Amino acid sequence: MGKSVNLKIVNGDFEQGFQVILRIGEDGSSTATEINGWLPPAPQLPWLCxxxxxSYHSGGETEASRALTAPETQVTNFSILDSAQDLENAINNWLNASDLQFRSFRDKLLKHLQSNEPIRFIIQTDNIELWQLPWHLWDVFQELKVEVSISPSEYEIDFTPGAKTSNQVRILVILGNNSGIDIEKDLASLQQELANAYLRILRNPQKSALSSELWEQEWDILFFAGHSSTQDDLQGRFGINQQESLTIEELKFALTDAIEHGLKLAIFNSCNGLGLARELASLQIPATMVMREKVPNEVAQKFLLYFLKAFANKGKSLSGAVWEARTRLQELEKEYPCASWLPMVCQNPAQIPPTWEELQKQTQHKSPSWPRLPLLQVFLVSLIVTGLVMGMRSLGFWQFWELKVFDQMIRLLPAEKPDERLLIVEVTKKDIEQLQDSYPLSDGMMLQLLKKLGEHQPQIIGLDIYRDLPQGQGRDDLVQYLQQHPHVISPCAHSGGTYPGIHPPPGLSSQQVGFVDTVKDP
Structure with a gap:
């Protein structure tokens, strides 16, 4: 199990800065540490992005891309690289800002990122400009090999997919509109790298056929290759055949049912998938992978191959596999500038995307149907069992085993470090040798010690030196000091048998007395 780090951007903008909450915990755990902070202003970032x-959308590569619409103008690779470098520098200047308030927050973040555990880093926001940022360019993420995922601010916590009844990883493969592109290599990669999976291949399907597959069958992964786009209203659209394209909204109920029955990952290996990712996230799917901009055919093919090798063959987590595939795309950036910027992952923070090994193991057969007992019979049996357990407990039958279990649980607790708020002042053997005739400590010396400790304003002082009898001079002053300072606790010892015990100093309330021995439980 790795670590989950969620950066929730609560409100704000690039002009004023953003209020954020950093949530850190074990992946899958409901408990986490929360740290409030902020991201400084960066008014130039939206324009640079x-x-x-x-520049990229109008880029001049000759390779066919998987966009539904072709660019109207073209610019040189040089201008793309210029704008890319400007944006990368701005992101690093923003996240490495020297502002003292932000630096303190960033240092806490870095402390948790510098971990040997796998990290699932998710940025939660509804701000579209923040979704569009290539966050992976921050040098810290690159150095620590952290893949960044995006999520909406709101998500379901108690969502639980239904039981899986198949014993294979089931993948619904949609090969849609392939005008001008080669998507057969995508299929070849799936067949080669996922040899043990069941692939249901739909070529240029009609909407009704696709909807039926989502409604009537159980799927672990949904894969699409073809043309897609994000409209001006941020709605995603993907071409399922040469004439027809769909939105997520048009398949909303079918996709929701598929997710409720175990769909865990959607991969759209097509262009401009930001709108598709946002809409799928609203359906509470655990994870979605898309390309943020238009993607050249070769880049899409290589990314899928690299991802499948890392995810299925090397057994890496979803985030780890995407990070490796993204990094390997840098080999293509001489011909395809910013190729490694294109992959984008959207995750539900409440659900951990399974590894390929976990997908193969998550086979749950339907439980046998047991006959239902009458309600009255169930009630009577429960009442009898409860009465027997409570009766045996009242007679002490369970005491031995309860103490054994409690003792074992205490032994299993990790060793605790000394509390830094506690200070122990000792009278050591060396002190006694130096004091010589002045030991035991006189009442006057004890008073001097208490006043010295009182200068540090401790909440409580506990003595482990008896003062039932006067020692030297200063008795009255010591007793008066103890009576006037209720936070000073004096010791006593219980009496027992012929042992008379040891009394506390006179005149103290019961709230100022503590015992330094215990009475044996008979």
């Missing part, structure tokens, strides 16, 4: 998108 838009400039890069414009």
């Amino acid at each position: 838009s400039n890069w998108y414009s």
Whole structure:
């Protein structure tokens, strides 16, 4: 189990900065540490990001891309690289800002990122400009090999997929509109790298056929290859055949049912998938992979191959596999600038995407149907069993085993470090040798010690030196000091048998007395 790090962007903008909450915990655990902080203003970032998108969208590669619409203008690779470098520098200047308030928050974040555990890092926000940012460019993420995922601010916590009844990883493969592109290599990669999976292949399907597969069968992974786009209203659209394209909204109920029956991952190996990712996230799917911009045919093919090798063959987590595939795409950036910027992952923070090994093991057969007992019979049996257990407990029958279990649980607790708020002042053997005739400590010396400790304003002082009898001079002053300072606790010892015990100093309330021995439980 790895670590989950969620950065929730609560509100704000690039002009004023963003209020954020950092949530850190074990992946899958309901408990986590929360740290409030903020991201400093960066008013130039939206313009630089838009400039890069414009440059890239109008880019002049000759390779066919998987967009539904072709670019109207073209620019050189040089201008794309210029805008990309400007954006990367701006992101690093923003997240490495020297602002003292932000630096303290960033240092806490870095402390948790520098971990040997696998990290699932998710940025939660509804701000579309923040979704569009290539967060992976922060040098810290690159150095620590952390893959960044995006999530909406709101998500379901108690969502539980239904039981899986198949004994194979089931993948619904949609090969849609392939005008001008080669998507057969995508299928070849799936067949080669996922030899043990069941692939249901739909070529240029009609909407009714696709909907039927989602409604009537159980799927672990949904894969699409073809043309897609994100409209101006941020709605995603993907071409399922040469004439027809769909939105997620048009398949909303079928996809929701598929997710409720175990669909865990959607992969859209096509262009401009931001809108598709946002809409799928609203359906509470555990994870979605898309390309943020138009993707050249070769880049899409290589990314899928690299991802499948890391995910299925090497057994890496979803985030780890995407990070490896993204990094390997840098080999293509001489011909396809910013190829490694294109993959984008959207995750539900409440659900851990399974590894390939876990997908293969998550086979749950339907439980046998047991006959139902009458309600009255169930009630009577429960009442009898409860009465027997409570009766035996009242007679002490369970005491031995309860103490054994309790003792074993205490032994299993990790060793605790000393509390830094506690200070122990000792009178050591060396002190006694130095004091010589002045030991035991006189009442006056004890008073001097208590006043010295009192200068540090401790909440409580506990003595482990008896003062039932006067020692030297200063008795009255010591007793008066103890009576006036209720946070000073004096010791006593219980009496027992012929042993008379040891009394506390006179005149103290019962709230100022503590015992330094225990009475044996008969």
